Every structure is written in structure tokens, then in C-alpha cells.
Amino acid sequence: MIAPRRFASALAALLAATVAPAVAQDMAITNARLVIGDGSAPIEGGTVVVRGGKVVAAGAGVSVPAGVPVTDAGGKWVTPGLVVAVTDLGLIDVGAVDESNDEEAKKARFSAALDIAPAINPLAQPIAVSRAGGVTRAAVAPLSTASIFEGQGAVIDLGADPNAVTTARAFQYVELGEGGAELSGGSRIAAVAELRNALGEARELAAAPAGSRRDDVLLNRSDAQALVPVVTGRQPLFVHVERAADIRMALALRAEFPQLRLVIVGATEGWMVAGELAAAGVPVLATPLNDLPARFEQLGATQSNVGRMAKAGVKVSLGAFFDQPRYAPQYAGNLVALTRVPGATGLSWDQAFAAISSGPAEAIGMGDRFGSLRPGHAGDVVIWDGDPLEVTSGVLKVYIDGVEQPLSNHQTRLRDRYAKPLTSDLPKAYDW
């Protein structure tokens, strides 16, 4: 009975969002403690200029062209927007409410062909809440299906407009390790067999001009077709592995399928194979603070994992933390904290910030489009009320493609209502 009403209110909200102009803008922020996000040190008294939605200049001594609206940051921290890779943003309203959750497709008849882009809901509250936390871009992955191939993820922006998807079918996601074993029949052996067969069928399909196939294939045509860009290196393959041996096994796939563009996700024991990861030049999206043997594939867990990989030259950044994207700065800050712990290995502040901005952008193949304030990158800019990696700090303003974003959401509206006295002459329901 409530469905029609819910639809009507959703429609109204969608129309409201459509009315708001989504045009890219010109803007400039001056007098900033400016973080470029590429691993360089913050710049005092910095300026960033955005024209047509893209950064045209950022640094000290940058002048603002006439006619560009200027915001004086008053010495506050200004950074690129945060980039969070491997999330469920836009796929879920409430995790445990199945009807609102498009992350799971346990009974799906397709696997690699699954394409999450059409399911992204730009109005989902988690997007609004994450935006208010300074997150401007995300790589969204399906995480739970009926096969080791979870399907094709998308890169989205978190702007308050209907056009969330930056790149659809941006990567394929495969589950190996303990999770892959379970999905493929109960053993890593089965998972590897399934993976090799699938990539093999895709390669055969790619080589067959008329698209003809053997009559003993296991994959349906859609799934096999979806793996063609993976096996030919046109689409990255995100591989979720935690154990050192599983990381080696993933890297070894390239001997048989040399064109694979691997991205390792999770990598709790990455520090144990850091040399091999560095030599392979494979990007790693590491879950930041795992330090417990939560699974047998994570026995070597330590918070120093990311720092040790970085020191060994691995292209490592933070991602795959499977909780709220707005926690990214806290995770990065903790890695800085490790630099003061005897025997631990962390990241410098500059490295740590890059690990939640340009690092993940590069890992997801978007390093030339956003993630830092280098000229030509998207005008995704955040003004903070303090050190962005410090847990007591908060976000003052967010721009995406140069457009200032609304920061209100369900949480801020509740906050505003209940920050006032709990009783008054009318029920709370009339205060909105």
C-alpha cells in the first residue's frame, strides 16, 4: 500500500534534482593551505582556479582571471575531493533492507556480464552522506553474486545531479581466495579452474571473427563476451585476494593471459610479497588497517602493511574498506600515526593523503581525470575546517566539476531538528 506514495516522493525528489543546473562552473579558492593530492607537500597561501569544471591552475602565486568568482579560504585546508575505490555507493539505501540493496545478486543467471551502472541511484542517502564527508568520486563494485565473477563495476561522481556515472563497465571484479573458493564450489582449486576456463573462452571468442563458439562452452555468450575486454587488456580486472600465496597466484595469471591489467584488492598480506608486487607494477587497493587474523587468509595482518608496500615501491593506495567511504581520512590518518610507533611502518602525511585521492584514481584508471588538483583534472575541491586527516575535522564546502554541492542530507536534517529543544508548542513533525 505504501509503494505508490514512496514512488511519488522519490519522483518529486528526482524532478527537483533535475531542475538544479548541473553545468560546470568557474570558481577559484584563494588563501588556502593547498593540498594538490599527488604526494607533494601542502602549499601555504595557495590558490586553485577551476574553469569549465576543470582545474586550470593550482599553487602559490597563481592569479585569478577576471570574472571568476573567488572564495577566500581564510588559511583553511583545501584539497582535491576524496576518491574511494570498491564501495557499494549508489547500490544501497539500507544495507540490511534487501529490497533497497542492489549489491547482492545471489540468484543471478549472469556473472561477468552483470553491469551495475543502470542500478546506480544518485539520490541514495549514502551518496549524500559521503559527499558531505568530502568524497567526490567512487569506484562502485558489485560484491556478492553467484559466481567468482562479480560483474562490471562503474566509476561514479557524487554530485547532486542525475548523471552519476562517469564510466560504466570500468572494470571487472573477481573474487578469489576464501571467498572465491566458496563461490566456485568449495575450493581455491575450483576457483582457479573456473577463472582460467572463463578467460580462455573469452580469448577464443575474441579470436573468432564471426563470434562462433565451441559447443562445449560453460559460459553463456553474455558472460564470455563481457570477459573479452578483460582478456584483451581493455578493461582492468580487479582481483580480491588477501593471502600472500593468493596474491602470487593472481600475479601468475599474467603468464597465461599476458594482456590482463590486474588490480589487487584487499591484500592483507601484501607486505609479504611486496617485492613481487612492486616488480609487477600492479596497483594495489589495500584495506587500510587490517591487523587481525580475521580469516586464515589474513594471518599475517598488520597495520604496517600499506607502509611496507609503499616503502617497497608498490603502487598502493587505500580502498576496499567495506564501510562508510567518509572514513577514508581517518584510515589515512592512522597510517600517519604509525610513523611515530617504534617498529611500525606508516605513510607520511603527503603520501597518506595521496592514498585517498590520486592513488585510488590511478588504480582505477582515472589518474588523468581526477584525484588531484593538477591542471586538467576535474574541479573536485573540498574546503575543511581543520587538518583533513584529523578525526575532529569536518567539511565546509564541496565542489564537483567546479559546481558547489549541497551538503544537507537525512542526517543533517535530523540534527537540525533535534538540536533544538526537545519539546515545544508543536510536535517535531512540524519543524522542517
Place this chain on the structure above:
Amino acid sequence: MGRMIRSIAGAAALVTTLCAPGAILAKDKKKEDSAAVKAARDFDKNPYPSTYKPYPGAPTALVGATVFDGAGGRIDGGTVLFADGKVVGVGGADLAIPAGYTRIDGRGKFVTPGIIDAHSHLGVYASPAVQAQSDGNEMTDPTTPEVWAEHSVWPQDPGFSRAMANGGVTALQVLPGSGNLMGGRSVTLKNVYARTIQGMKFPGAPYGLKMACGENPKRVYGAKGRMPSTRMGNFAVNREMWIKAQEYRRKRDEGKLESRDLAMETLAGVLDGEILIQNHCYKAEEMALVIDMAREAGYKVSMFHHAVEAYKIGDLLKENDICSAVWADWWGFKMEAYDAIPENAGLLYKAGACVVIHSDDENGIQRLNQEAAKAQGDARRIGIDVPDAEVIRWLTLNPAKAIGIDKLTGSLAEGKAADVVLWNGNPLSVYSRPEKVWVDGALLFDAQNPGRRPVSDFELGQSGEGDVK
């Protein structure tokens, strides 16, 4: 409360005979009492007693640090003295240091009481989280007040060491899960590895009873096709249990019990005020109903856990002297968490209600200080300034009070346990970590000395044994 329990437990039979309600009547009818009646009335309330003994420690003087005493006090350039497991003195630079004390330079550093997590599942949901070690929810009946968390705790959970090394946690309440309306008894532990669970039990800590509102019990039992499958079913099942418990207690006091009943003993213990109610409850309207149910049945709720909507009823919680154990900003993972806001703790503080920051998580327990700092920042942004020393109380004296150990620990006061953390910076910063942790005056973690880094049995011979975690 803690001491009362200890005295009762220490001499259960004697105390019951002399002091328990109905004892006079029972004494008069002594000849009529059957063995069964005696067993049901005079049972040992502490059959798995703590064997924890403090480890040796040197008399220590922490000098020159910023001291947050856990009770809202702050001393810049303070001095903290402890010896023989107890706090000896807390003061300024002028506090005299007795002879024989080891002096530790705390300049530029911070001192707090040991962090206390009032909501943990370490040991009952241990790492690795394999099915064989999933011992936190006895989900075969919606009410299981007869089960005790201590019978599930694995004392070799690697999580205990991380909670100490990264979170400065010195004491924790381990609870059964929230699948049941009445999940069973909690156990409060010293965060000190031992060969047995008795060796970790916090001497003198009262038991708690874990209860749960809302989605979990009705989902678990609704799926089994049995009651409760609704929120109203949740309340009906609870109320029936409390009626039975009242009847049981009346019979007990009249010497009419014929046999022991473990479930009823726990509930009667709640009605006697000896066992504290620790109630998982997210939503404002459910917390208000639980407050009335408690009044109807004759008990008091000590703390609502998770309490994501506590900010909507801060006045009610203050009026009823109930603490709220909250996360800083967990949100939206289930329907009953949809109205969670990061300003929850700040608004509760402003309302004058008791705030506790809890983890419910083997990772979160390592960062309770950061969670509190996040809540402080979110409060400040809506004009609620909570001083650092008050925020530290959310992690120390307030949880101690809510689990009934505030006379023993939770603040740096003369005569209390020397549960102390020396931090390498302000604990309300993401950049700070524990440098040294003492439990009852014994140095059990030292970031500068790998020999003072606990390694559980499970991790021996594994990758990363003894690694900095």
C-alpha cells in the same frame, strides 16, 4: 555494586541465611526445608570465581604529562603516582615523588585511565572468525538468561592484544550477541591474557544481562516460524519472562522453590539489583517502552547499547539515569540505524545524560579514542563544546559506572586500580597511540619494548608472530 556482589559471592551461604529477604521465615521453618529448597535458595552465586591476580609492577611516577583523570579533571604538567597496583596520588608538578619510584618523563605526552569498552564480543566471536569459534549467540530460544558469556570466551583471542596495544583498553565487558531478547550474562574482564577465562575475570565486577530490542530477535525467530516475529511479540515474550521471574523470586523468598532454575536465577538477580541490564536498543520509541517495562517488572536499565536515537530522548534518559553506549557515526547499515547522526553523543551530553562510546567490534575497540574525538568534533560544529577531559570520561569513568566497576577503576583517583595509559600525544587525535599501558600497576604493553607486547597462543609460529600490529 561491584563490592556488594563480591561480598555476597564470597560467602554466599552465610549471607543468604543472614540477610536475604525471607531469611527469617526460612530459619523458622528450617526443619521443613528440603534439600531441594536449600539448593534453590542457597546456591553459590559465583561458581566460576576470578583467579586474576595483578602482575608485579614497579612504583611509578609519570611526570610532566597532560593528565585526564577520567572524571572530567585535567592537569597540565601533571604527576601520577602508582604503586602496589593502586593509584597513590594525582597532582601537579608540585606533587612530591616518594623515594624508590621509577620516574617516567611524560612531557609532551598524555595520561588517561585505562580505556574501558562496555560492549565487546572479543573471545565469544574471536579471530579467526570461523564457524568453530562463533560462540556469541545461543539462537535456539529467544530468551536464554541461563547462558553465561564466560563459558564461551576464548582467552587466546588475538583481539585482546590489539585492543591493548592500539586502543589502550584495560577492561571490557564481553556480551552475548543480540539474536535473543535475553541473550545471557555478560562477563567483565581485565584485558590481561591468561590460561583460563577465570584468570581474566575482573574481580568484584557484577554480572550484566544482555537484552536486545528490535530487529534482531524478531528476525531470527520470525524466520524460524516462532514468536517473536514482531516488535510487539518481543515485548510480550519479555513481559511473560519477567512475570515468571517475579513469581520465582516470591517463591524463593518464601522458601518454596523445589529446584534450581538457571534462567530464573539470572532474572531474579536482576530484580534483586545484583545483575545490571545491558540493553541493545537502537530506537527512541523502543527505549521509552523498555523504560516502562523495567518499571513494570521492577528493575532498572543500566545502559542502552547502540542507542543511535538516544539524541531524540536525552531528557528521558537523563531523568531515568540511564547511560547510552553509542558509536560516533555508524549509520544506515540496517533500518533501525537509519536515523543515526554523528551528533548523537554531543546532543546527549548537552542534555545532561550519561554518554559512553562503545565498540561492538574487534577493530573499533582499537580506536575508541578516535571515535570519541569524532563525536567531539561533530558536537563542536553545532556549538556544543565538550572539553577533552569530559570526552575522556566517555571512555573511562562512564563505562565503568554503567558496568558497575566505577569504584574499582575508570578514573585516576587514590586507591583505585592503577589502570593507566601513557599516550604519545593527545588521545583525541588520530595521530596518537598508546606508548605504555599498565593494568593494576603492571606494565603490560610498551611500544618501545617488544618484550612487552602480548602474543596469543594462536599466533605462535604464524606469519607475523610478534610483529608490530
